[in-house]
Amino acid sequence: MLEARDVTVRYGRRAVLDGVGFAVRPGRVTGLGGPSGCGKSTLARVLALMLRPASGTVTVDGRPVRGWRQRASRELRTSVALVYQQPRLAVDPRLTLAEIIAEPRAAVGRPAPERTGALAAEVGLTADLLTRRPHEVSDGQLQRACLARALSLEPRYLICDEMTTMLDASTQAHLVAVVTAYRDRTGAGVLAISHDDVLLNRWADSVTKFDQFSR
Numbered sequence: 341m342l343e344a345r346d347v348t349v350r351y352g353r354r355a356v357l358d359g360v361g362f363a364v365r366p367g368r369v370t371g372l373g374g375p376s377g378c379g380k381s382t383l384a385r386v387l388a389l390m391l392r393p394a395s396g397t398v399t400v401d402g403r404p405v406r407g408w409r410q411r412a413s414r415e416l417r418t419s420v421a422l423v424y425q426q427p428r429l430a431v432d433p434r435l436t437l438a439e440i441i442a443e444p445r446a447a448v449g450r451p452a453p454e455r456t457g458a459l460a461a462e463v464g465l466t467a468d469l470l471t472r473r474p475h476e477v478s479d480g481q482l483q484r485a486c487l488a489r490a491l492s493l494e495p496r497y498l499i500c501d502e503m504t505t506m507l508d509a510s511t512q513a514h515l516v517a518v519v520t521a522y523r524d525r526t527g528a529g530v531l532a533i534s535h536d537d538v539l540l541n542r543w544a545d546s547v548t549k550f551d552q553f554s555r
């Protein structure tokens with residue numbers, strides 16, 4: 341289980357999360373909804389070990405997180421992956437799609453070029469797109485590459501923060517199907533964040549509305 345307990349995050353003097361608890365269970369798609377600005381992305385970044393809370397704890401399969409970002413152990417860091425809403429803000433524009441997908445494996449010293457093609461096929465990217473750079477592909481194609489990158493180290497938890505909000509219906513359906521197939525194959529836990537209740541109800545095994553939390 342990926343779990344936040346009693347987590348408080350402040351931006352300046354304002355507490356955006358105030359004593360929040362939340363859990364993502366292995367093998368399940370946990371939906372998180374709620375109005376814009378209520379703190380969903382902030383919680384996503386805490387659970388992805390990218391933002392240190394002012395107080396509270398995060399545990400990954402029972403192991404307490406003691407450092408955030410580069411200070412987290414490599415094993416903990418690579419056990420959680422995050423896909424953002426805006427792929428163009430999430431990639432280095434100088435890299436080809438193949439290099440973007442291969443980034444995490446290169447960063448941990450486990451390059452596996454043959455995996456790049458397999459991951460690309462899994463998310464529906466054809467080989468001719470892999471030599472292109474972000475400005476030469478559509479948002480949907482770039483988001484597919486970002487999802488492939490997130491899956492490349494087989495994380496035990498995958499956080500999709502408004503992953504399909506910018507995309508057309510058929511790309512949305514395909515990316516959701518890829519994530520569900522990944523969950524089915526690996527038993528990973530998925531956190532699906534969206535303000536789209538219809539999508540969450542269709543996709544998730546259970547849905548929490550963030551404004552239900554005691555804040």
Ligand SMILES: Nc1ncnc2c1ncn2[C@@H]1O[C@H](COP(=O)(O)OP(=O)(O)OP(=O)(O)O)[C@@H](O)[C@H]1O
Pocket residue numbers: 351352356374375376377378379380381382383535
């Ligand atoms: N780096 C930051 N500095 C200051 N305030 C921030 C920062 N990041 C987010 N906030 C504020 O914290 C609140 C929660 O933001 P967050 O992005 O977590 O909400 P959200 O529920 O994901 O919203 P949305 O659905 O619009 O993405 C917002 O009021 C936002 O303006």
